[in-house]
Amino acid sequence: MDTQLSEQCKSRLYRLKFEAPLESVAFVLADSREAAWRIGKTVMAVLLGVGVQTIALQGILSFRELVRTGVSDDADMRIFEIVVAGRKVRQWAHAPYFLTDDATLLGKWAELRADLAADIAREALRRAR
DSSP states (O other), rough: OOOOOOOHHHHHHHEEEEEEEEEEEEEEEOOOOOOOHHHHEEEHHHHTTSOGOOEEEEEEEEEEHHHHHOOOOOOGGGGGGGEEEEEEEEEEEEEEESSSSSSSHHHHHHHHHHHHHOOOOHHHHHHHO
16 A cells, blocks of 8 residues: 555644643644644543643644654655654554544555554564464
8 A cells, every 4th residue: 555645734734742641642734833732732632521731742743844753664654653763663653643534644544554463464474484
């Protein structure tokens, strides 16, 4: 598979990392970092049933920043990298919140999950031999 992210994602996507009340990741389309911050905090407060003041963000990165700092061969896949050590992804986003209905973003997520599942299956087969 080779899903390509939409131009809308490439120009308006932000990844938010939350640290409280729970550690999580969310993707949102917004016109600015400040707008992404407001949307993310508000929606997460509603989803979690807490006051917006209890939502703590660890960081907000734009699509361009994520691509620039990522390491995956597929530049669009870099948005899902959470921990990178050297030139290897050590942790991918797990169960992120998608605060958008952009089909290309959801397709890219499905592609990542399929790739990771295939890697697990290949490793199990290798061990079984």
